[in-house]
Amino acid sequence: MRRALLLDLGGTVFRSGSEMMGIYGEHEPAVRSVVARRGPLGPEPDELWEAMLREEITERGYWARRCDEIGAALGRDWTMQEFMATLYSLPGEPMMRPEAAALIADAQAAGVRIGALTNDLKAFHGDASMSRDPFIGQLDVLVDGSVTGILKPDPRAYALAVEAMGRPPSEIVFVDDMPWNVAGAEKAGMIALQLDLAHPERVFELVREELELDREAA
Template sequence: MNPPSALVLDFGGVVTRTLFETHRLSEAALGLPPGSLTWRGPFAPETDVLWRRMQDDEISERDYWMERTREVGRLVGEEWSAMETFVRRARGADPEAIVRPEAHAAIRVAHAAGIRLAVLSNELDLFYGADFRQRLPLLSLFDPIVDATHTGILKPDPRAYAAVADALGVPASSCVFVDDQARNVAGAGRAGMRAVHFEVRDPHRSFSEALAHFGLALDLPESVAERTDNA
């Protein structure tokens, strides 16, 4: 097998911290009492029934987050019908604050080594808003960005992986794909990509595994703590 030449990342959960990790920040931004947000997804699946239904393919990822959006909107006394409302209201106007330090370091290492960078997301613009890309300079290093908000093709549909490989101009086998959803990782594997399951509870190990495919190392001490307010 030829060495890979492109690193393809999911966005939410991989490049950025998940909403599960920022409940305290969200509560403060929304004016909610501490402890109002209790769902923890992969950090406590035994207490998140809706998350388990998503993992069992009973509902889609979009279904999960739309239910959480409506739920949080009701907590603040409003009717929310767009994930963009939730994300912007909960996370404020500073996109840099939600980027994982491990992601920032790994992306810089790959870019400096001449590795092509791409995003393959189910909901980048849907969740964050159309102007988010301009407000996060790190995204300027990615070309292309393939977003199901516009294509309508959701991972793990094989066409999603083919679309990003075609946009990169490389075969699927030249791509290392990273995602925090097991079914999307499996889909990438079926599409012929080298796939890494991103463990949101251990981002350093996950990014190290991805970079190792290129013979690169993550230039960030393991002692660097993940910026989370849900310890």
């Protein structure tokens, strides 16, 4: 039985909020000084991001602060879902990474079981934008921490995903862009790979190797 694939969504399958903030700044001059600070992708240091990496604030805490900052720059008192809907509905900007789309198509064609383990799909996106993407409906498994109440890197989140995937953790290839989530998957016994936000395409080649997709194509 071939290995299964378990993916984070935002930042991994879909482009990261940091990327989308940069694009938003091109469309909306009022936020340009704010979105210059966007993790490893911005031209200015992002102290909030560094605090998150030091685990002084949570990932949700980081995005709550960015939501408030960008809202203030626009003179808007908006919710997280309104903020994310704005980022992920920019005209002409696809949400899904092309490398992820190609990998998923090839994996599905090869009969690979595909699931998602995400912390914030419902909390950040509700019933709009990312949640309506056709890819979500094609998943064999979807475990959303904002529904279960258990967030990565809590070991129980990975246990829920393993149970739903129906494979031993040693046969699950997991991809995420946050280092603590990758470490949690590794502790759970998965084949854990981290996506580099500055070079996201690289991890998908590693996934192909782990799933032996290119070997079959050859």
